[in-house]
Amino acid sequence: MSEQHSEQYEFKAEIKKLLDIIIHSLYTHKEIFLRELISNASDALDKARFEQSRSTEMASADAELAITITTDAEGKRLTITDSGIGMDKDEVVDNIGTIAHSGSAEFLRKVAEDQAQPDNIIGQFGVGFYSVFMVAAEVTLTSRSHHPDAKPVRWHSDGLGSYTIEELDEDLPRGTSIEIVLREGEEEYAEKERIEAIIKRHSNFISFPIFVDGEKVNTIPALWREPRFNVKKEQYTEFYKFLTYDTEEPFETLHISVDAPVQFNALLFIPQKSPMLFDVNNIEYGLDLYVRRVLIQRENKELLPQYLGFIKGVVDTEDLPLNISRENIQENVLIRKIAANIHKQILDRLLKIASNEPERYEQFWREHNKLFKLAYAQFEHQDKIKDLVRFNSSHCEDASGLVSLQDYVERMPEGQNEIYYISGQSREAIESSPHLEILKRKNLEVLYLFEPIDEFVLESLRAYGEHAFVAAEHADPAQLEAISSDEEESKEELTEEEQRDIDGLLKAMQDILGDRVTEVRSSKRLHNSPACLVNPDGGMSSQMQKIMHLVNKDESIPQKVLEINPQHQLTRNLLHIYQQEGSNDFIRKTTEQLFESALLLEGYLNDPHALVNRTFELLQQSSGWYAEAHQKE
Known part of the structure; x- marks a missing residue:
């Protein structure tokens, strides 16, 4: 074997600096060098095809x-060979000897002159090859x-100051071979298992073997x-298990072009099981982003809203421009367009399942609702989200x-x-509230919300249609009066004198409670209970108020309205006492008891000792009166 004279070239000062940036700063992970070399090899194979x-x-027309x-773990070497289009000396000088000159871009320009282009040309900047020096002490390209x-031509460099190029007289097969002598400390890249893992992570879907x-x-x-x-279907399942390491088949598959x-x-x-274990806000989510089959970013969060974070999958685009390292997206507007399309198609598929297979959709909802409810912060597609949310209800x-919101509305009475x-x-707990x-008396359906986030969902959605x-x-008793029910209650109306006296009793109870309440008033909503607390008109719900108190670490008890049921026997007994004696110690104790019992139901009574002791005291008094009354009989 004889070789022609080797020519040595010095890197220019600015190229040395650029090379140093590429080697030490451009790429986040060193293993990316293999992705770059495989991408270049794929380009060359596409050109050959x-x-x-x-x-x-x-040349080598029959080569696979x-x-x-x-x-070569022992020799600390790694060799990557392709049977692609190859290069002559001038092309090596142009494409390898000059950093940031894109052989792929030049090839596309030439092909464009013939009005035809090959598919899958990866690489736009021509610097990926030099990432090899992150791990290489020497590189020989043939x-x-x-x-x-x-x-044939051979290029050799240590990536420090110079490189050599020589033409060979050998009869070599078509294509390119890159032999890497690894640096000290980078021996892992000569291990078969490590190389296979990198390929499966970044380049598994290259169209060539x-x-x-x-x-x-x-x-x-x-x-x-x-x-x-x-x-x-079996192929989709195999791919899903490969992608997610899940042992079950997917709940649903979306193939989008x-x-x-x-x-x-x-x-x-859509997996069968939710990926969420504890905190929905800390869940890892996103879609793997590929450009022409090459992984660019794993779990790209811009492609999915968080509330659809249970979705697993890949997106591959032809149009995405990349930055020089391929690790960051240069033009986010394209990603937003892709994300908008994906977002719409996922919701449309869920709506289709909900409409055609309601029981199957309920299976989806039970598993993924905790994450899906984060849609309360999503202002796009709210009409679709309204038709997808589900709640328990009194029905x-x-x-x-x-039940769905549509189900609820269809059952609403005139x-x-x-x-x-x-x-x-x-x-x-809800049904004891x-x-x-008043809603039960009118046979009106009520949505039951068991999770704190549920109210945020409804607050965000605001209404379903006109409702x-x-x-x-906050239900308005005056509005509810117009709704007929099967069993209208028979109320014993207060006499004019009783109405005057009960106003006095309510004023006395308000004086007892002071600024702990905003008002004590007669209730039109109560039937079985003697009293309840409600927020002042226009205020937030009790549950939302508790959530905001927790967020703000506020342990104070909010001021509310204490409503008293004038038809309840306890109220009538208090009224009789008030008519005979005015405000006394028993009315004071009973007022405190009613207030703290209402606080307990609302979840605001942190210390029940006074309530319990007062209960014992009132029981002792009432049992004494009861025993005395029976003795007289």
Whole structure:
């Protein structure tokens, strides 16, 4: 074997500086060098395939289009070889010897003159090759052009100050081989397992086979590039398990292909189980972003709103411009267009399931609702979100039941204009609330909200159609009077004298409570309960108020209105006492008891000792009166 004379070149000062930036600062992770070299190899193979499609006479015409990687752990070497289009000496000088000159961009310019372009040309800046010096002490590139009469050429450099180029007289196959002598401390990149892991992470979906020490590594195809009608369910399941490491098949699969306004393909999955374990705000989410089958960013959060963070999948685009390191997106407007399309298609699919398979949709909701409810902060697509949310309600037999807002509205009786809701820790706690009494009497359905976020959802959505969401405690008794019910209550109206005296009793009770309440007034909402607390007109609901107190670390008890049921026997007994004696110690104790009992139901009574002791005292008094009355009989 004889070789022609080797020519040595010095890097220019500014190129040395740029090379130092590339090696030490440009890429976040050193393993990216392998992604770059494989991408360059894929480009070369695409170019070779394009020339073959034009019946161009080529060297090594029968060579398989593939990428071959050889590891040598003992020798601390790594070799990447492709059977692509190759380069002659001038092309090596232009494409490798000059940093930031893009061979791919030049190739596309030439092909454009023939009004035809090959697909999948990765790389726009021509600097990816130099990332190899993050791990390499020396690099030898040997290449033979596809032109049959072209001589092989060898390029060698240590990446420090100079490089050599020489033409060879050897009869080498078409393509390019890069032999890397690894730096001290970078020996891991000569290990087969490490190389395979990097390929599966970044380059698994390159359209050409990648062999590592004779074994094919990229065995899972890029299904998102395939026509939907060509892909079987089993293939989707296999891909999903490969992507997520989940052992179950996906709940739903979305295969998206869009040509305009941005060209992209996506393969998205809804898992059977929620990925959320504890805090929804700290969940890792996002879609893997590819450009022409090469992974650019894992879990890109700009492609999905957080409330759809349970979605897993990949997005691959032809149009996305990248920065020089491929690690950051240069033009976010394209990402926003892709994200908007994906967002809409996911919601449309969920609406379709909800409409056609309501029981299956309930299965989805039970698993993913905690995350989905973060849509309260989402102002786009609110009409669709309104049709997708589900709640328990008084219509359901137990706490496991679910209703849609459409279901609720369809059951509304004539005269009802608002959608009522109430919050509580459980169905049992909610159904014991005095705020439900007037709604129960009118047989009106009430949404039961068990999670703190539920009120944020309804506050954000505001209304369903023309029907506003109203907390049960804010239901207007005057409006409800117009709604007929099967069992209208028979009230024993107060006489004029009793009405005057009860006004005095309420004033006495307000004097007892002082500034702990804003007002003590007669209630039109209560039926079975003697008293309840409500926020002043126009205030937020009790549940929302508690949430805001927690957020602000406010332990004070908010001022509310104490409503007294004038029809309750306890109130009438107090009225009789008041008529005979005026305000006395028993009325004081009973007022305190009613107030603190109402606080307890609202969740604001932190210290129940006074309530308990007063209960014992009142029981002792009442039991004495009861015993005395029975003795007289």
